[in-house]
């Protein structure tokens with residue numbers, strides 16, 4: 001269904017937060033897969049690194065969890081740069097959500113790992129670390145253990161865009177330490 005253009009900045013922000021919160025449970029939500037961006041040094045030069053990930057759990061106002069392998073670059077680079085951003089886009093609703101904040105490791109990831117089924121666990125049991133050069137496309141898995149890691153993103157700022165034939169809309173806002181919206185305003189798209 002086509003969205004009418006937002007006329008309240010608060011309603012636009014609440015709509016986006018709610019859509020993200022529901023995305024993991026909605027099979028067809030476009031926000032389920034998104035670009036997570038972190039910073040990494042390559043030969044002492046800092047580069048933004050983007051990759052697609054699955055949105056797993058969303059908390060109040062744009063905080064969320066993703067699942068990954070603890071050996072991936074996004075986890076390793078956390079030691080030196082915890083700043084991260086996330087980019088979501090719904091092509092049907094023409095809504096872009098940009099978030100900026102910090103990423104952190106969730107300490108009790110291992111407890112959660114035990115609740116996954118064997119097929120799900122397999123993804124986090126590759127013998128070689130993700131990104132390692134191999135001789136073949138075939139992946140060798142270990143039968144036990146694993147490198148499962150949950151990462152929590154704490155959003156600090158958001159930037160929302162709605163592209164619309166009746167006029168584009170854009171809102172920027174800040175979140176306080178508890179994740180509540182502390183300020184927001186319309187900005188020129």
Ligand SMILES: Cc1cc2nc3c(=O)[nH]c(=O)nc-3n(C[C@H](O)[C@H](O)[C@H](O)COP(=O)(O)O)c2cc1C
Pocket residue numbers: 033049050051052053054055066067068069072073074075130131
């Ligand atoms: C559609 C899609 C979804 C993906 N979801 C995840 C995910 O939820 N977690 C993850 O660690 N990697 C996921 N990947 C793989 C990442 O994009 C990336 O290749 C991998 O995490 C290694 O990234 P890094 O070494 O830069 O951290 C996904 C890839 C695609 C294409």
